Amino acid sequence: MNSTIAELNKRFKAALVAAFGAELADVDPMLVASSNPKFGDVQANVAMSLTKRLGLAPRAIAEQLIQQLDLSPYCESPTVAGPGFINLRLTREYLEAQLQQMHQDERLAVPLAKQPQRTIVDFSSPNIAKEMHVGHLRSTIIGDSIARILEFLGHDVLRLNHVGDWGTQFGMLITHLRESYPDALTTANALALGDLTTFYKQAKQRFDTDEDFQVRSRQEVVALQSGNADTLKAWQLLCDQSRLAFQEIYDLLDVRIQERGESFYNPLLSSVVEDLAQAELLVEDQGAKVVFLEGFTNKEGKPLPLIIQKTGGGYNYATTDLAAIRYRTQQDQAERVIYITDAGQANHFAQVFQVAARAGWIPAHVELEHVPFGVVQGEDGKKFKTRSGETVRLKDLLEEAIARAYADLDARLIAENRSEPEEFKTQVATAVGIGAVKYADLSQNRTSNYIFSYDKMLALQGNTAPYMLYAYVRVQGISRKGSIDFANLGADRAILVQDEMERTLAVALLQFDEVLNTVAVDLYPNRLCQYLFELSQTFNQFYDRCPVLQAEEPLRTSRLMLCDLTARTLKQGLTLLGISTVERM
RNA sequence: GCUCCAGUAGCUCAGCCGGAUAGAGCAACUGCCUUCUAAGCAGUCGGUCGCAGGUUCGAGUCCUGCCUGGGGCGCCA
CATH class of the missing domain: 1.10.730.10 (Isoleucyl-tRNA Synthetase; Domain 1)
Structure with missing residues (x-):
């Protein structure tokens, strides 16, 4: 039907010119599906919009227009109704021919995109060592569907799972793993982290209550970032266990996705800072390296900074997301990058996109889109929880x-x-x-x-x-x-x-x-x-x-x-x- | 304080660049199974589109202000 509308559009434009002169060549005929079946299949709303421009009554415009309209073989004779709507009804012969074509086509006459786009859909994104929960439901489902639709239309889609597999929380997780499951590091498959949520909670609890544990955890973070082999092995183990759990869910949901977690961008973070410094966007502020944003202000009305490098040299999620944008536009050659996350991250993405744009990482033909969604609520209208108040596991x-x-x-x-x-x-x-x-x-x-x-x-x-x-x-x-x-x-x-x-x-x-x-x-x-x-x-x-x-x-x-x-x-x-x-x- | 999103029928929601009497589903009520699965179909009831202004030939849709709910706002992601 798309091609039908396009063809009717041409006919209308020709009729507009024929009826009212060449200066109307750029006017949109405003063809849309009819608001009500009794008005036919398609309606043109252009007559009303030309009232002022032509100085004529809309019905008169519509009447003059349809005298110049040739819509064969698509439509029967157009009619004018109401204040100046032009109603169109497709001919039986045309419908039959279109259906015949659709019936013979494997793709149901859905054409492939004329200009396939290299598209990245970033969705799902659970955290390592945590169970997938209801919060991942919408991103996973919506992202998968969007990816499927774009793929069907012939776009070149890369589905990416930006899993949380890096960061300070791994200090406590690795320390807890070492101390509570020592065999896991030396014996193959010794670890059966049946319940990741419990494991995570245990680690968190020790971290919150045991100061010595905190110290050891911080040391593990340093060890992880400096590439200590033993620590990396523990990290790898946690990631592998989590993947098994994630995969179970993805299999059940019939979702395909390729993992490219935060750790992937770790080696690239320092050059993000360098690039931003080179672009003269980076400013040192209260010990941190930041980029001051345009259009975002803090409580005092001053420009809000986006922290790129924390005091002490650490990086945060903005840095990773910037590295990801740069990698996706430059290495992946993406033309469209779609982020499926909850609406709460709207500000974050607006900020990160702005900095990426100002750094010159987004070529003119590339679009970054944050596709936000609302939260899942229980039937009481509050955040969806189990009866005992716990987060609902997706499984x-x-x-x-x-x-x-x-x-x-x-x-x-x-x-x-x-x-x-x-x-x-x-x-x-x-x-x-x-x-x-x-x-x-x-x-x-x-x-x-x-x-x-x-x-x-x-x-x-x-x-x-x-x-x-x-x-x-x-x-x-x-x-x-x-x-x-x-x-x-x-x-x-x-x-x-x-x-x-x-x-x-x-x-x-x-x-x-x-x-x-x-x-x-x-x-x-x-x-x-x-x-x-x-x-x-x-x-x-x-x-x-x-x-x-x-x-x-x-x-x-x-x-x-x-x-x-x-x-x-x-x-x-x-x-x-x-x-x-x-x-x- | 700033900012983003939402507010449409009793309930859950549609409403695609502004277009004809604002649409579904559920719930309630009424019909329809000797006929391809009644997990269906037909119908009735139900709305001041949060409030007040404005723009327009025309506003649920755009603009301004206000009210209500939810989220975000310097070293978590």
Whole structure:
């Protein structure tokens, strides 16, 4: 449909010039999808906007404009309505031809980007020696979906996990490891850090209460930074153990990501300081090396500094992030760098981006984007915690969702007198449970806070994963019932758009590429969710009103093709959200 | 004190460069299973878009001020 809008745009521009003269060549016809189906498929809002410029009534402008409009073969004759809207309705022949094209194309007629961009999506980013928790949920889910969408559109995407694998906290972790698990350093696989959270807490507690421990920890930090072999080994061990735990979660979520943690940038930090000094941005202030920011002020109204090197020579996260920006633009040759973090870091990124820009590390064609999201809240509206007030472990959260989906399914099977093998139940419960968690998150505008509710996300009706999975299953039900092989319906068979219901479904299907392109620009996956939900609803209406298997040929095959197109679009869309489909449920 | 984000139906949320009577879902109520899975469909009820100004032919959307909630604000990430 994108190409359709583009073509209609050209026709409108030509008509504007023909009707009102060449000076209107640059006017945007303001074509958008119709606000209401009764107004057709597309509407042009340009007439109202020209009232002043042309000194004419908007309706008169619209009337004159449509006299010059040639919209064949796309649209039927345009009509003018209300204060001057121009309403367009796509022709049946055109819709049928477009659907045919979509049906024959593996990619559902979604074109590859004309200018593929080297894109980095920086997401998830848990901390070594800590368990992944609910705070990592949104970044991981949203980041993965954005990466999937950009990849599908043909961009060259590098998914990076900027894990917290460096810094002062490793002093206490390594010291605790050495003292409490001495075998781990000498014996292979002696360490079973079953519960990283407990390990971290123990270390933290000793650090907070034992002064000698603190001293030894600080020494370990120095040892780590100076590359002491023994210390590095302990560090490596902690990282490896954490990776195993992370990977379990990523496998469950079906998320691919490449690790490039903070330690990766460690050797580059000193040159960041040098570069900033060279660029004459670096200032010594109260013992630290800082860059004073433009547009950020402290409580006294004076420019706020960004600390690059702490008193005593240490670096902090701003330094690492600056090193990462420089590396990504210079070594990775990234053209677009997308950071998926909570909204609380908005200031930090604005500051770091500013310094990077002033240092000259961001070429004109490169864009850095912070993609913020709101916090996950419990049903009481407060920060999401367990009943005992602890942070919710991601693993527990996901397992709970699967368990609940399983219980729902089981109860339903019993109620319907169905019997299914264990493998089936587990598979469906996993798809539904994980899908529900992901969909609930993605379907909301990411900038707002999000209230986590198992009951709502697993609800069988409404804008949920189960509803959409069910719509998909319904199509597969038709193919089973009629022993239809969707892959071999025959490329020569025609798709007919006769019934108004078929037409509505056709128009919805053809909007898929448009939606994906919008999401690729704005990075709001909830638009894709909204689209898939509406497509599911439209399909369910079609399913309700238009018999498929009982229809006479050639209508039967035509409707089967519409079903197949719907299923493929749903499946592709859900895949781009990171949600897997099932054939039966 | 400064700053960022949010405030839309009883609840959870959409609303894409400003465009037609502000849309869903849930909840409540009413219908529809001899017909492809009713995890569905059709319908009813429900809104001073936080408040007050302003810009505009037109404002939920843009601007200003205020109120409420959440986050951030020099050596944590």
